[in-house]
Amino acid sequence: MKQVVMMGTSRATKGGIASVVQVYDDAGLFQRFPIHYIETHRDGGALTKLRMMARAYLALLCILLRGRAALLHVHTASRASFWRKYPAFLLARLFGVPTILHLHGGGFAKFYGTECGRLRKWMIRNVYDNVTCVLVLSAQWERWVRGITRNTNVQALYNPVIAAATTVDWSRRDPATVLMLGRLNKNKGTYDLLKATAKLPPTLAHARLCLGGDGEIEQAREAAGALGLAERVELAGWIGPEAKTGYLDSATVYVLPSYNEGLPMSVLEAMAAGLPVVTTPVGGIPEAVTDGVEGFLIQPGDIDALRDRLQALLSDPALARRMGEAGRRKVEAQFLSTTIMPRLERLYVELGATPAQAAPRADALARNGAGRT
Known part of the structure; x- marks a missing residue:
């Protein structure tokens, strides 16, 4: 054959x-x-x-x-x-x-x-x-x-x-935990995310950021330290398929502030896991995420808008949950x-x-x- x-x-x-x-x-x-x-x-x-x-x-x-x-x-x-x-x-x-x-x-x-x-x-x-x-x-x-x-x-x-039969119950997620998966560099918006996290208000000083990826790990570590985020940022390295589920089940917001993309698997996987997504309207992303429905779309490099959307989701768990549920429905319908x-x-x-x-x-x-x- x-x-x-x-x-x-x-x-x-x-x-x-x-x-x-x-x-x-x-x-x-x-x-x-x-x-x-x-x-x-x-x-x-x-x-x-x-x-x-x-x-x-x-x-x-x-x-x-x-x-x-x-x-x-x-x-x-x-x-x-x-x-x-x-x-x-x-x-x-x-x-x-x-x-x-x-x-x-x-x-x-x-x-x-x-x-x-x-x-x-x-x-x-x-x-x-x-x-x-x-x-x-x-x-x-x-x-x-x-x-x-x-x-x-x-x-x-x-x-x-490929989606699991159900998503994890929202009460089991770590509160105010932001997850990003992918290569750490400027093009993926890694440093924009660090700057936006540093600009969150004191009421969200407990918010944590997990960066799971290879690339510019030491540069990201230095940038986090310079912004006073050393204790709030986890640099997890590349997260393989088996460990990825645990991170997606623990987070409360998924972020990918990229400058260009095709249709990133990490965004689709986050939506399948029931997470609200903050990302950019580049490549095929707007066909997966509608601004204000499954999450928020911000322009690449707009750090203040990124901070505002993170603040909105981290301050309002009910909103984050609703958007996460909408994302799961979108994945089930199309992806x-x-x-x-x-x-x-x-x-x-x-x-x-x-x-x-x-x-x-x-x-x-x-x-x-x-x-x-």
Whole structure:
């Protein structure tokens, strides 16, 4: 049987693509279709990354030469992520294999618009024009991609979430606890969040901030100390899937004040856990969070607005709970893997892939009693 060849970063890495692919696996996609996953990148030094990429292309070439590829599904972001995958698109075209370019990450518009010259822009457009299908994470990204390509098969496919059967009771959450998950840096709004927390009124001096992520950990520690927040900020490091549930169940507000995004898994996971969200209207986020309903949207870099929204939610647990419940309903209506995965699987079949077997979906198992109580 021919295989779906999927290419992307190692699932052991820290980042959005790895999280999405893991949900695909947990939701049963790798059981329902014969998928050969080829890792193109992993955390480590330059030599480790080079070896990984060389092995990836050797594996891809072997599959193509043997005629075993039904289609190629490539997960990519911008900059190095895109250029690592660039030869894969050319090889698939050479061998006549249908190809899905699946765009993740929020920096591609800037990468294309301001960081690439004429030649690189042409190379990017050439790939987009010639793949069989372009998948993006939101309607906003669909509009942007249609502006740079002649390809008429551009589709928005939300990132999927697997939700537990129920959310934790609000009374069991730690009071006034703000959670942020993701790489710590300026682009994610880490330092804006620290400054906003420092500006909260004395009545919220007990509020705590947990930053779960890799990146600029020491810089964040220094910034917290300089703002007088050393005792109120937990730098938890990268939080893996098993520990993540505990953090989401303990917090009272989730914050992601990013400057650009695709459709962040952490926001969807927080909503699935019943948390109100304070974030920014970038990328596909406004399709998940409506200002004043599931949480609040503030402009990137607006520290005073961020402080005000945090203050509103931390001072009013009933409001936070209502918004968290609205977020959970939004996830159940639009973002569960039981809704998203069938669309991807139909696309696979349309492009020539043959299902291997049926398998129970993780959401269905959770709703039959495997979740929290």
